[in-house]
Amino acid sequence: xxxxxxxxxxxxxxxxxxxxxxxxxxxxxxxxxxxxxxxxxxxxxxxxxxxxxxxxxxxxxxxxxxxxxxxxxxxxxxxxxxxxxxxxxxxxxxxxxxxxxxxxxxxxxxxxxxxxxxxxxxxxxxxxxxxxxxxxxxxxxxxxxxxxxxxxxxxxxxxxxxxxxxxxxxxxxxxxxxxxxxxxxxxxxxxxxxxxxxxxxxxxxxxxxxxxxxxxxxxxxxxxxxxxxxxxxxxxxxxxxxxxxxxxxxxxxxxxxxxxxxxxxxxxxxxxxxxxxxxxxxxxxxxxxxxxxxxxxxxxxxxxxxxxxxxxxxxxxxxxxxxxxxxxxxxxxxxxxxxxxxxxxxxxxxxxxxxxxxxxxxxxxxxxxxxxxxxxxxxxxxxxxxxxxxxxxxxxxxxxxxxxxxxxxxxxxxxxxxxxxxxxxxxxxxxxxxxxxxxxxxxxxxxxxxxxxxxxxxxxxxxxxxxxx
Numbered sequence: 505x506x507x508x509x510x511x512x513x514x515x516x517x518x519x520x521x522x523x524x525x526x527x528x529x530x531x532x533x534x535x536x537x538x539x540x541x542x543x544x545x546x547x548x549x550x551x552x553x554x555x556x557x558x559x560x561x562x563x564x565x566x567x568x569x570x571x572x573x574x575x576x577x578x579x580x581x582x583x584x585x586x587x588x589x590x591x592x593x594x595x596x597x598x599x600x601x602x603x604x605x606x607x608x609x610x611x612x613x614x615x616x617x618x619x620x621x622x623x624x625x626x627x628x629x630x631x632x633x634x635x636x637x638x639x640x641x642x643x644x645x646x647x648x649x650x651x652x653x654x655x656x657x658x659x660x661x662x663x664x665x666x667x668x669x670x671x672x673x674x675x676x677x678x679x680x681x682x683x684x685x686x687x688x689x690x691x692x693x694x695x696x697x698x699x700x701x702x703x704x705x706x707x708x709x710x711x712x713x714x715x716x717x718x719x720x721x722x723x724x725x726x727x728x729x730x731x732x733x734x735x736x737x738x739x740x741x742x743x744x745x746x747x748x749x750x751x752x753x754x755x756x757x758x759x760x761x762x763x764x765x766x767x768x769x770x771x772x773x774x775x776x777x778x779x780x781x782x783x784x785x786x787x788x789x790x791x792x793x794x795x796x797x798x799x800x801x802x803x804x805x806x807x808x809x810x811x812x813x814x815x816x817x818x819x820x821x822x823x824x825x826x827x828x829x830x831x832x833x834x835x836x837x838x839x840x841x842x843x844x845x846x847x848x849x850x851x852x853x854x855x856x857x858x859x860x861x862x863x864x865x866x867x868x869x870x871x872x873x874x875x876x877x878x879x880x881x882x883x884x885x886x887x888x889x890x891x892x893x894x895x896x897x898x899x900x901x902x903x904x905x906x907x908x909x910x911x912x913x914x915x916x917x918x919x920x921x922x923x924x925x926x927x928x929x930x931x932x933x934x935x936x937x938x939x940x941x942x943x944x945x946x947x948x949x950x951x952x953x954x955x956x957x958x959x960x961x962x963x964x965x966x967x968x969x970x971x972x973x
Contacts, residue, residue: 537918537921538921538923539608539922540833540915540918540921540922541608541609541610541717541718541719541833541915541918542609542719543719543830543831544556544829545722545723545829545873545874546831546873547873548829548873552829552871555822555825555826556825556829557826558826559822559823559826560826561822562602562819562822562826563601563602563606563823564601564602564603565589566589566590566600566601567589567590567591567593567600567601568589568590568593569591569595569655590814590819591814592785592810592815593785593786593787594653594654594655594656594786594807595654595655595656595795595797595804595808596653596656596666596667596786596797596801596804597651597654597655597784597785597786598626598651598653598785599784600785601785602780602823604624605715606715606717607624607922607923607925608923609717609718609719609830609922610717610718610919610923610925611714611717611923611925611927611928612625612714612715612923612925612927612932613927614672614692614714614925614927614931614933616674616935618674619672620672621652621669621670621671622670622671622672622694622712624714624715625670625672625712625713625715625931625932626649626650626712626715626783626784627649627650627696627710627711627712627713628648628649628710628711628712629643629646629647629649629650629704629708629710629898630642630643630648630708630898631643631644631705631707631708631709632707637752638752638901638902639752639769639900639901640899643704643708643798644798644799644800645701645702646668646699646701646704646798647796647798648783648796650666650668650670650696651786652665652666652668652669652670653665653666654666654667654804654807655807656803656804656806656807657803658803663700664698664700666700667699667700667801668696668697668700669696669698671695671696672693672694672695672712674690674692674693675690675691675693676690676691677689677690679942681957681960681963682958683959683960685960687938687942689939689942689943690935691893692933694710694712701798701800702800709897709898710897710898711896711897711898711931712931712932713766713930714929714930714931714932716766717915717919717922717923718830719914720832720881720912720915721764721773721827721828722827722828722829722871722874723832723865723874723879723881724763724881724883724885725763725772725828725868726865726866726868726870726871726874726875726877727763727864727879727885728866729748730866731863731866732748732761732884732885732886733748735884735885735886736748736886739857739858739884739886744888744947745888746858746886746887746888747886747888747902747907748761748768748885748886749761749767749768749769749887749900749901749903750901750902751768751769751770751901751902752771752901753771753772753775754791755772755774756771760772762901762909763885763909765909766908766909766930767900767901767903767908767909768885768886768909769900769901773824773827773828774820774824775791777823777824777827778791778792778815778820781814781815787814787815788814789815793813795808825871828871828874829871829873832879832880832881832914833914833915833918835880835973836918836972837968837972838972840968840972842964842965842968842969843965843969843972844969845962845965845969846966846967846968846969846972849958849962849965849966850966852954853951853954853955853958854950854951854954855951856882857951858883858884858886858888858947858948859882859884859913860882860883861880862879863878863880863883864876865877865879879914880914881912881913882913882914883909883911883912883913885909885910886910887902887903887907887908888907888910888947888948889907889946890907890908890944890945890947890948891906891945891946891948892906892945893945894906894929894930894943894944894945894946896931906946908930911928911929913970913973914973915973916928916937916971916973917971917972917973928940929943937967937971941955942956
């Protein structure tokens with residue numbers, strides 16, 4: 505499939521000359537450049553390290569359809585599939601394993617050519633209104649995202665696979681800095697074609713989302729709600745309006761503060777994993793036992809063959825431990841003069857008000873090794889209005905059409921060596937960090953304007969600091 509081939513191509517390109525150590529690892533430990541996002545935090549027990557390794561296998565393993573015609577009918581579906589594959593893919597899906605979109609636990613890569621399939625993105629969609637818990641209202645025919653592939657046996661042999669195809673066309677515009685230097689910016693225009701289940705209809709809200717990097721997520725979950733709320737109160741004194749998203753916590757059966765996802769719409773790593781398996785690969789779990797086929801997708805419904813949790817409890821536990829234990833890379837070259845100057849400019853321009861350099865984790869029973877640590881993620885985990893040019897027009901719980909969670913910046917300077925990607929912002933429009941800064945609007949516009957009016961030498965210093973992270 506085009507998506508899988510493109511993701512494998514990205515994997516083959518994800519090489520770089522720099523070798524770095526994880527943030528909390530000893531300085532003597534050296535890892536391969538492309539593996540820097542996949543290093544465990546220090547202090548894991550032998551049992552946890554074993555589960556960490558098992559979790560990485562779950563992350564990389566391919567998933568297969570239960571009704572795959574090449575598999576003998578006598579195969580015991582309670583056992584792993586051939587060559588270590590797992591059962592339960594589909595019937596509709598966007599990828600056959602986690603690593604297809606999160607190459608080496610890194611971010612997705614936007615294809616530069618206009619008219620390309622959205623291969624490491626997902627297209628979220630919803631219709632006006634809210635679901636029972638205040639979240640986005642699914643489309644009646646297509647659910648919460650467009651699935652481009654399936655394992656359905658079609659009665660109409662000419663029908664394409666999946667629900668539809670999603671293409672990205674790039675629209676460019678020119679931007680000029682105060683000193684006269686120019687920059688080409690690009691913005692995605694999404695096309696949804698070859699729809700199998702009717703037109704999307706007027707009022708359908710679409711949001712293109714690039715895959716996010718995964719390292720450090722456990723450390724972010726270990727930051728207390730109290731400290732997040734304290735940051736929001738402190739920002740009000742600076743004229744900012746950072747706000748937590750309050751979302752449905754399906755594990756605890758309550759409303760909780762959201763921390764993960766572009767609009768902070770997931771409360772925990774464990775739930776985020778189950779939701780991704782369900783929506784992106786069609787793999788059910790004890791938390792989400794229903795397979796996603798809408799009422800009009802009759803052939804999809806007929807293709808459901810496995811009613812047991814496909815993401816078996818031991819697999820879910822292992823990949824959760826793996827993801828929560830991923831460390832973040834240590835800053836490099838921090839003593840270089842340009843990096844020091846750039847860090848001061850980062851603070852003076854106001855970037856650090858939202859991209860908060862240092863947080864502290866609290867007591868964390870889920871993985872005690874993450875508790876009471878000082879971390880440097882450069883985020884506040886809060887929502888901010890980023891202005892109309894970055895707005896997707898699609899609310900998500902308390903997040904409005906222009907609201908986005910402050911993206912963590914740790915590890916951003918080694919993104920290219922990990923997954924061959926420097927596609928930044930929620931839809932991957934920014935091809936480098938400078939473009940990402942220039943797109944900032946709304947609450948971030950004053951800081952953006954300070955950057956765009958700096959002399960080129962200062963802009964270079966600030967970018968050198970970001971590249972060091």
